[in-house]
Amino acid sequence: MAPITTSRVEFDEIPTVVGIFSAFGLVFTVSLFAWICCQRRSAKSNKTPPYKFVHVLKGVDIYPENLSSKKKFGGDDKSEAKRKAALPNLPLHLDLEKRDLNGNFPKANPKAGSSSDLEAATPKLFTTETEKEAVSPESLKSSTSLTSEEKQEKLGTLFLSLEYNFEKKAFVVNIKEAQGLPAMDEQSMTSDPYIKMTILPEKKHKVKTRVLRKTLDPVFDETFTFYGLPYPHIQELSLHFTVLSFDRFSRDDVIGEVLIPLSGIELSDGKMLMTREIIKRNAKKSSGRGELLVSLCYQSTTNTLTVVVLKARHLPKSDVSGLSDPYVKVNLYHAKKRISKKKTHVKKCTPNAVFNELFVFDIPCESLEEISVEFLVLDSERGSRNEVIGRLVLGATAEGSGGGHWKEICDFPRRQIAKWHMLCDG
Structure with a gap:
C-alpha cells in the first residue's frame, strides 16, 4: 500500500501559517497599544480641567x-x-x-x-x-x-x-x-x-x-x-x-x-x-434650626429600640456659602454614657432632606428610664470638621416635645410613633 505524502506536507505547513498569523497579531497589538498611549498623553497635555x-x-x-x-x-x-x-x-x-x-x-x-x-x-x-x-x-x-x-x-x-x-x-x-x-x-x-x-x-x-x-x-x-x-x-x-x-x-x-x-x-x-x-458669622443663624421627623418603636419582648429618621425641613444655611449638605447622626445613651451611634447618608444641597433610614439599637436594660436618644443634624464639609446645624434629644428627662414623644413610646410599646420636632442649637 503506497504512503500518503500529501497529508504530511499539509501538516508541515500549518505551524508556519500559525507563526505568521501570530507575528502579525503581535505587531498589530503593540502598534494599537502605542497609539492609545500617544492619544492619552496628547489629550492630557491639551486639556485643562476646571478648578x-x-x-x-x-x-x-x-x-x-x-x-x-x-x-x-x-x-x-x-x-x-x-x-x-x-x-x-x-x-x-x-x-x-x-x-x-x-x-x-x-x-x-x-x-x-x-x-x-x-x-x-x-x-x-x-x-x-x-x-x-x-x-x-x-x-x-x-x-x-x-x-x-x-x-x-x-x-x-x-x-x-x-x-x-x-x-x-x-x-x-x-x-x-x-x-x-x-x-x-x-x-x-x-x-x-x-x-x-x-x-x-x-x-x-x-x-x-x-x-x-x-x-x-x-x-x-x-x-x-x-x-x-x-x-x-x-x-x-x-x-x-x-x-x-x-x-x-x-x-x-x-x-x-x-x-x-x-x-x-x-x-x-x-x-x-x-x-x-472680619464680621460675626451669620447673625441670622439663630432664628431657626429647622425641623426633624423621626419615628421610634420600643420592642419590650426583644428589648430593642427601632429608630427611623424620616425627613428634615426648613434647615438653615450653614453659612453664606449656600445650601447645606445635611445628614443625621443618632447617638444612644445609657445613664449619660454613649453606648451606640449610627448615621444616615448625606443629602446634597437641600434644606428639605428625605432620609427614610432605619436603625435598630439593643437596649442593655429592661426599661427605658435611663435611655435617651440624641439626633444631631450636621452639614457635611469635605476636608474640615462638620458643623452642627441642630440638635434633638428624646428621653425621660428631655424637655418639650422630646419628653412627650418619649413618654408615648414607653406607654405604647410595639407601636411605631412618628412626630415632627423643632431642632435646637447644637
Whole structure:
C-alpha cells in the first residue's frame, strides 16, 4: 500500500501559517497599544480641567500640579520682585519633612513670623486707590454694615490680594495675614487661627491655610491658584473666608467671616490688594434650626429600640456659602454614657432632606428610664470638621416635645410613633 505524502506536507505547513498569523497579531497589538498611549498623553497635555489649583506656601508648592510651563505659577517675576522690594528680607528655612500634623513649620527664628515687623515695613501696602475704585458698593455694604454690638466687638482685619493670569486662565488668591483677632482660649488668652476659603456659589472647592499656633496676628502668606476659570466667569463668583481657631479636644471655634463678591472688581490691571473687616458669622443663624421627623418603636419582648429618621425641613444655611449638605447622626445613651451611634447618608444641597433610614439599637436594660436618644443634624464639609446645624434629644428627662414623644413610646410599646420636632442649637 503506497504512503500518503500529501497529508504530511499539509501538516508541515500549518505551524508556519500559525507563526505568521501570530507575528502579525503581535505587531498589530503593540502598534494599537502605542497609539492609545500617544492619544492619552496628547489629550492630557491639551486639556485643562476646571478648578485645578496649586497651593503655594511662601514660594513652596504644597500641592504641585503637572503644568505645561517649567516653573510653577505663583506670580510673575515682576510682581515677585516688587513684593520682595516692599517686604523686608526675613530669613526663612522651610523643610517640608519637618512639618507637624497641622502643617506648621518649626520656629527656627522667632522674628520670622512676627506680624509687627511686617506691619512696620508695609504701612501703606494695603491702602491703594485702585481698591476703592474697583470694589462695588454692594461688597462695601456687606463688610461695613455692622450692628452696634458688632462694632463694639472687633473681630480683626483680613489682608489678601487677588490676581488673574490671562495667559493661563488662572485666578490667584493670596491670603496674606490677619490682625487683631480675638483670643478664643481663655486660659492662654491667644488663638490658633487658620482660614477656610470657598468659591461661591458652586462650593466646588473648599481650601484652607495651615494652623498658626498662639497668635492673634497670624501671617499666612499662602497662595491658592485656580486654573480653568474664564475671566468673564470671575464676575459671577464670590469668595467666602471663614476665620477659625483650632481646638484639639473639641469643635473648632469660629471667629468670624468675610464675604467678597467679585462682581465689579477689575483684575485686568494686575494684582489688587485689599483689606476686609472680619464680621460675626451669620447673625441670622439663630432664628431657626429647622425641623426633624423621626419615628421610634420600643420592642419590650426583644428589648430593642427601632429608630427611623424620616425627613428634615426648613434647615438653615450653614453659612453664606449656600445650601447645606445635611445628614443625621443618632447617638444612644445609657445613664449619660454613649453606648451606640449610627448615621444616615448625606443629602446634597437641600434644606428639605428625605432620609427614610432605619436603625435598630439593643437596649442593655429592661426599661427605658435611663435611655435617651440624641439626633444631631450636621452639614457635611469635605476636608474640615462638620458643623452642627441642630440638635434633638428624646428621653425621660428631655424637655418639650422630646419628653412627650418619649413618654408615648414607653406607654405604647410595639407601636411605631412618628412626630415632627423643632431642632435646637447644637
